Amino acid sequence: MAVLPAATDANTRAMTVADTRALRRQERARRSGTAGGRRIGSHVLLIIMAIYFVVPIWWLFVAATKSTGSLFSSPALWFDDPLAFFANVVGLFEHQGGIYWRWLGNSFLYAFSAGLGATIVAVLAGYGFAKYRFRGRTAVFGMILGSVMVPLTALVIPTFMLLSQYGLINTPWAVILPSLLNPFGVYLMRVYTQDAVPDELLEAARIDGAGEWRTFRTIVVPLLRPAIVTVLLLSVVGTWNNFFLPLAVLTNPDLLPVTVGLNRWLALSNAGAGGEQVWNLITSGAFISVVPLLLSFLFLQRYWQGGLTLGSVK
Amino acid sequence: MTTQAVDAPASAPQRPAGGQRRRRSGIERRQNVGWLFIAPFLVVFAAFLVFPLVYAFGMSLFSSTLATGTKFVGIDNYLKAFTDPLFLGGMGRVLLYAIVMIPAQLIVAGVAALLLDTLATWLSKASRLLIFAPYAIPVVIGALMWSFLYSPRFGPASTIFDLFGLDAPNFLSSDNIFFSLVNIVTWQWSGYYMIVIYAALRAIDPAIYEAARIDGASGFQIATRVKVPMISSSMIMVITFALIGTLQFFTEPTVLRSVASGALPADYTPNMYAFALAFSYSQFNYAATIAFSLGILVFLGSFGFLFLTRKQNGLK
Numbered sequence A: 001m002a003v004l005p006a007a008t009d010a011n012t013r014a015m016t017v018a019d020t021r022a023l024r025r026q027e028r029a030r031r032s033g034t035a036g037g038r039r040i041g042s043h044v045l046l047i048i049m050a051i052y053f054v055v056p057i058w059w060l061f062v063a064a065t066k067s068t069g070s071l072f073s074s075p076a077l078w079f080d081d082p083l084a085f086f087a088n089v090v091g092l093f094e095h096q097g098g099i100y101w102r103w104l105g106n107s108f109l110y111a112f113s114a115g116l117g118a119t120i121v122a123v124l125a126g127y128g129f130a131k132y133r134f135r136g137r138t139a140v141f142g143m144i145l146g147s148v149m150v151p152l153t154a155l156v157i158p159t160f161m162l163l164s165q166y167g168l169i170n171t172p173w174a175v176i177l178p179s180l181l182n183p184f185g186v187y188l189m190r191v192y193t194q195d196a197v198p199d200e201l202l203e204a205a206r207i208d209g210a211g212e213w214r215t216f217r218t219i220v221v222p223l224l225r226p227a228i229v230t231v232l233l234l235s236v237v238g239t240w241n242n243f244f245l246p247l248a249v250l251t252n253p254d255l256l257p258v259t260v261g262l263n264r265w266l267a268l269s270n271a272g273a274g275g276e277q278v279w280n281l282i283t284s285g286a287f288i289s290v291v292p293l294l295l296s297f298l299f300l301q302r303y304w305q306g307g308l309t310l311g312s313v314k
Numbered sequence B: 001m002t003t004q005a006v007d008a009p010a011s012a013p014q015r016p017a018g019g020q021r022r023r024r025s026g027i028e029r030r031q032n033v034g035w036l037f038i039a040p041f042l043v044v045f046a047a048f049l050v051f052p053l054v055y056a057f058g059m060s061l062f063s064s065t066l067a068t069g070t071k072f073v074g075i076d077n078y079l080k081a082f083t084d085p086l087f088l089g090g091m092g093r094v095l096l097y098a099i100v101m102i103p104a105q106l107i108v109a110g111v112a113a114l115l116l117d118t119l120a121t122w123l124s125k126a127s128r129l130l131i132f133a134p135y136a137i138p139v140v141i142g143a144l145m146w147s148f149l150y151s152p153r154f155g156p157a158s159t160i161f162d163l164f165g166l167d168a169p170n171f172l173s174s175d176n177i178f179f180s181l182v183n184i185v186t187w188q189w190s191g192y193y194m195i196v197i198y199a200a201l202r203a204i205d206p207a208i209y210e211a212a213r214i215d216g217a218s219g220f221q222i223a224t225r226v227k228v229p230m231i232s233s234s235m236i237m238v239i240t241f242a243l244i245g246t247l248q249f250f251t252e253p254t255v256l257r258s259v260a261s262g263a264l265p266a267d268y269t270p271n272m273y274a275f276a277l278a279f280s281y282s283q284f285n286y287a288a289t290i291a292f293s294l295g296i297l298v299f300l301g302s303f304g305f306l307f308l309t310r311k312q313n314g315l316k
Helices: A017-031 A035-063 A068-073 A085-097 A099-131 A137-147 A152-165 A173-179 A183-196 A199-207 A212-223 A225-241 A244-249 A258-270 A279-299 A301-310 B020-060 B076-081 B085-118 B122-136 B139-150 B157-163 B177-202 B207-214 B219-230 B232-247 B251-256 B270-279 B284-308
Strands: B062-065 B069-072
Touching (some): A035 B122, A068 A279, A099 A183, A099 A225, A099 A258, A137 B020, A152 B284, A183 B020, A212 A225, A244 A258, A244 B270, A258 B139, B085 B219, B085 B232, B085 B270, B085 B284, B177 B232, B177 B251, B207 B219, B219 B232, B232 B284
Antiparallel strands (some): B062 B069
16 A cells, blocks of 8 residues: 555655656565555445444434334335335324424524634633633633543533522533533634644734724634634534433533433333334434534534644644 | 742843832733733632532531431541442543543544544545534434444344344443443544644654655654654643543443343442432432542642653653
């Protein structure tokens, strides 16, 4: 797989022709033309991996199109006649008064309000840490960095107890407010701001008489746009995926996000309660709830790839 | 707020004396605007991290029963927790998961990233997206999907094993549940780690590979002796996150409990135990003790890991 490097890699490497020729000769002599075979081997291994990762998603897609009967009787990885997807969607509107759609709406509400709030808070704090040298900055930032290692799920039960003191259990606030906490987002914003916002630009704005807030709004925010989108995406997905917190702080079925709601249907169906066995609704409901996330990851590739790696590559 | 006597960075303006005070105070006031920018975060941080931790610690020092009411018991709850076979058993289990699961994820993610780094075809680009796709699925939905796939009633397992003339194992029995859970987590997270490692590989200067090739290194040798050591700081970051995540194991076993309750007791992991104590048995003081102890142990574990690897991780 290492042979003919200049030709195989997208980032064509800076090599002289003589270098390349010498290398090719050397490689050929040593391995006598096994290069093509090794690249095929690598591809095969990669494809086997891709199949392992994608088959369960394929299964979900197929299962979403089946009635409960065919879920049991037909081969798991292929479609069955007749397709029941639209019947399942209708079922989702009918079962328990269409509560599924309410759950989906709740997920959107929680994810976007918490995601937006967490992002605003993180952008402000990241900029504050990156561009101001106030006393105590290092100590406070060190504390925040250390808190990245505090396991957030260990906070769920204390948070539940605290929220119940203030009567916030079983309200949307019980999910949204704790989700505003995103120390890692602050870290990412600080790292990004340091490089993306030159100090000279801020000085120029100050000399021109712009106040600190105005400088931030009109000059800094546009420069930070790519990082803002990244942190927003990651916070929205984080809240959308959260399970432990809403499971602990919400019991009213009307307030559940779709993840907790579907888990409840799964538990009831497995318990074998006659009227509650809604396997087809679980699979089609799960599929519908996954589509927006898969699509947004597909279309926002640039951002999540940047965001997932921002903190790890120095 | 503005006069905290903690170490100011060297570049911070010195406290001006006498005649300089008037001239410098404008700059100093401007630097203190920084507090206003971080204030919203500090409020959230105090309300949803510091306060719950303090509150949990406070609760863990008390005991509350119907018969005796609430009374101060000091560290009794901690003595009880660290001799409680259910808590210790759960801790042991998540440690075992960490030992098996983290290397499994790292190997899958590392191999995929190394392959992607050497191949740059449309096929490898498509594979990258497909391997990452499970990360875009909420953990609950992922676990729910696998609970169907594992099920002897719905799953494709029996069909696949029939092809080879074998009987499908019962993935949900107490013998197999450990690896069934390892598989779910590996499936869900390897793609994410792959992207992190892949990005680190892309950041390496290609000239280094040429030097290695000229020295006669094979592709495999370059991968194991050049690439892997050069991305060790990213690897350590990935391991730290995986460690923090694994010790808090909760969602997957909780979801699988509805299909495999026999193999998965309510105290399977420390988080599940704390949840059961709080919501099934209303033992809030003891639940707070368990949650707080778990938090401390995870913090110390990840901190200790970063300390042991301080040479490679690039953190000081």
